[in-house]
């Protein structure tokens with residue numbers, strides 16, 4: 530029997546995660562999901578992220594070929610949205626202007642900028658719609674959250690909005706509460722972290738990958754400003770070197786030479802004192818950030834959610850539950866769930882529950898830009 534299927538594409542630095550879902554009415558079922566690995570040596574051939582488009586499109590097309598049955602009907606595609614200017618939460622229809630912006634003038638370089646171009650590259654020849662859903666530039670910060678203390682450097686939002694909102698919807702469903710009334714802290718704990726407060730379903734504040742946040746498996750997080758300024762002017766590193774040290778080679782990797790937290794757990798179990806200290810410090814910073822984000826909601830929360838790759842670890846979730854459960858009940862939704870969240874966004878549009886926005890779309894002036 531012919532099925533309607535939706536393709537989702539989530540480009541990361543070293544992988545492109547693809548998934549195919551069958552859509553039956555308002556139900557989605559996973560047909561196939563694969564994390565397509567891109568070898569460092571192959572990626573080194575490209576001078577920038579935009580140059581990877583042809584190569585990654587071919588990888589996605591090969592995934593689709595093997596995942597789709599000949600009689601399946603591909604009805605829509607969704608890609609993870611990138612480092613765009615600030616946008617409202619929701620689904621955005623991909624058009625040529627959006628693809629051009631994501632490829633050539635994104636606010637920051639990030640693999641997720643390829644989500645829209647990849648989705649369009651597959652969708653356009655087939656004449657089917659393509660969307661991005663809750664891109665990382667979703668900006669719902671409250672006015673007070675935007676002030677940093679120095680007028681030239683306002684606070685701004687770059688956040689794992691897709692997974693955070695999907696987790697919020699899941700908790701709201703479990704509690705039988707409308708999502709737009711939910712009050713929760715969501716800690717997305719992947720290679721990068723976002724720890725965010727959902728107030729009435731909006732991301733009112735979050736720790737931000739560009740500013741203050743706990744250190745992560747590969748990112749340095751918030752650093753003391755004066756020593757950082759001294760280092761910038763010391764001549765020890767040029768700008769690209771320092772950026773690489775802070776994003777990609779910082780955090781756990783910088784201290785211990787691996788981003789693999791399961792390996793760190795084995796080292797801790799084997800008695801490695803430095804690994805234990807770094808692991809403890811990461812959890813300490815996470816629980817401090819959860820406490821700070823809970824304060825944004827006056828500690829009146831429906832729940833705290835632990836999600837992302839690190840939420841697969843029972844050691845991590847047990848320790849974070851122990852230190853935060855007095856604030857609110859803690860739910861654990863392991864993994865980043867981004868492919869499903871993308872497909873759910875498309876389904877909301879196809880079902881008529883949500884009207885997609887059309888690029889260009891923006892909130893306010895784009896503080897921080």
Ligand SMILES: Nc1ncnc2c1ncn2[C@@H]1O[C@H](COP(=O)(O)OP(=O)(O)O)[C@@H](O)[C@H]1O
Pocket residue numbers: 541718719720721746788789790791837838839841842864865
């Ligand atoms: N079972 C696990 N226990 C501990 N850490 C894990 C586990 N599974 C994944 N991780 C860690 O999660 C991080 C990757 O998170 P993930 O959300 O998959 O990545 P990304 O941010 O790239 O989407 C890595 O540091 C990895 O070591």
Ligand SMILES: CCCC(=O)OP(=O)(O)O
Pocket residue numbers: 541639665687688689719720721722723738
């Ligand atoms: C929150 C900005 C996007 C980001 O950092 O994503 P990854 O952690 O997937 O690199």
